[in-house]
Amino acid sequence: MPIAIRPLHPVFAGEVSGVDCTKPLARDEVAAIEAGMDKYAVLVFRDQDLSDAQQIAFTRHFGELESYHLPGHIQKDPDKRLGPGMADFSNLDKDGNIISAEDRVWFFKLGDRLWHSDSSFRPVPAKYSLLSGRVLPSWGANTEFADMRAAYDALDERAKAEVEPLVCLHSLIYSREAIGFTELSDEERAAFRPIRQRLVRTHPVTGRKSLFLAAHAGAIEGWTIPEARMFLRDLTEHATQREFVYSHQWRLNDLVMWDNRQTMHRARRFDDRNEVRDVRRTTLGGDAATIEQV
Numbered sequence: 624m625p626i627a628i629r630p631l632h633p634v635f636a637g638e639v640s641g642v643d644c645t646k647p648l649a650r651d652e653v654a655a656i657e658a659g660m661d662k663y664a665v666l667v668f669r670d671q672d673l674s675d676a677q678q679i680a681f682t683r684h685f686g687e688l689e690s691y692h693l694p695g696h697i698q699k700d701p702d703k704r705l706g707p708g709m710a711d712f713s714n715l716d717k718d719g720n721i722i723s724a725e726d727r728v729w730f731f732k733l734g735d736r737l738w739h740s741d742s743s744f745r746p747v748p749a750k751y752s753l754l755s756g757r758v759l760p761s762w763g764a765n766t767e768f769a770d771m772r773a774a775y776d777a778l779d780e781r782a783k784a785e786v787e788p789l790v791c792l793h794s795l796i797y798s799r800e801a802i803g804f805t806e807l808s809d810e811e812r813a814a815f816r817p818i819r820q821r822l823v824r825t826h827p828v829t830g831r832k833s834l835f836l837a838a839h840a841g842a843i844e845g846w847t848i849p850e851a852r853m854f855l856r857d858l859t860e861h862a863t864q865r866e867f868v869y870s871h872q873w874r875l876n877d878l879v880m881w882d883n884r885q886t887m888h889r890a891r892r893f894d895d896r897n898e899v900r901d902v903r904r905t906t907l908g909g910d911a912a913t914i915e916q917v
């Protein structure tokens with residue numbers, strides 16, 4: 624069956640048919656999916672009953688995995704439920720029990736419910752993320768995506784000129800502080816030191832510009848913190864208007880793939896004290912920094 628993509632939203636996001644993600648892809652299939660990503664920025668593959676190894680193999684068709692050992696979480700390796708290459712976005716601990724609501728790892732995970740782009744706090748931010756829905760709760764837990772190209776296009780000319788030269792500082796410290804989680808060790812603070820990112824980035828294939836926003840952005844170079852936070856909040860509100868947002872309602876064994884260079888996303892609430900949500904992510908490292916670190 625040939626690959627086909629059906630739009631899921633007026634401005635972006637598509638549902639792919641004709642691909643079995645458990646099997647190796649032919650070169651023309653990879654090219655068709657990459658072209659789909661360039662156009663839609665979010666692709667949904669239904670009924671993909673993947674093992675972790677199959678998810679990793681599928682992901683590697685599109686580039687190299689982001690290094691597993693870069694700082695990006697407060698959870699230590701021995702406490703992780705999943706093996707190398709898999710990021711755990713469940714509400715489970717290592718033993719498969721629902722994680723305590725008092726656990727600081729849970730506080731940290733809650734930050735994923737703020738709008739963000741994966742790994743914007745790294746010098747080379749992530750390219751694609753792929754999230755596999757293995758166990759889903761009975762309600763809630765949508766993943767929402769915002770098209771940052773559409774958000775950029777909708778700015779007026781004055782605003783486009785204003786954002787063009789700006790450089791933001793991104794850190795996990797800022798996004799966790801936003802929900803009142805500030806109890807980080809000196810070692811964690813050092814690992815999460817702020818990273819420079821351009822606010823406007825250009826897609827390497829399509830040449831389309833987009834706003835590179837995230838809850839991780841907590842400062843703008845040359846601006847005071849209150850001015851910067853207020854401006855970033857306004858821009859985020861603009862960028863996440865409903866007309867730019869696709870809300871993905873999960874079905875079992877969905878695989879959702881998004882381009883972090885062109886979108887933001889956030890997780891939504893569910894009954895995380897009584898129901899299990901087991902979703903697992905693989906992540907592709909980016910191919911370029913948006914700006915040098917100094």
Ligand SMILES: [Fe+2]
Nearest residue numbers: 735739740741
């Ligand atoms: Fe994320």
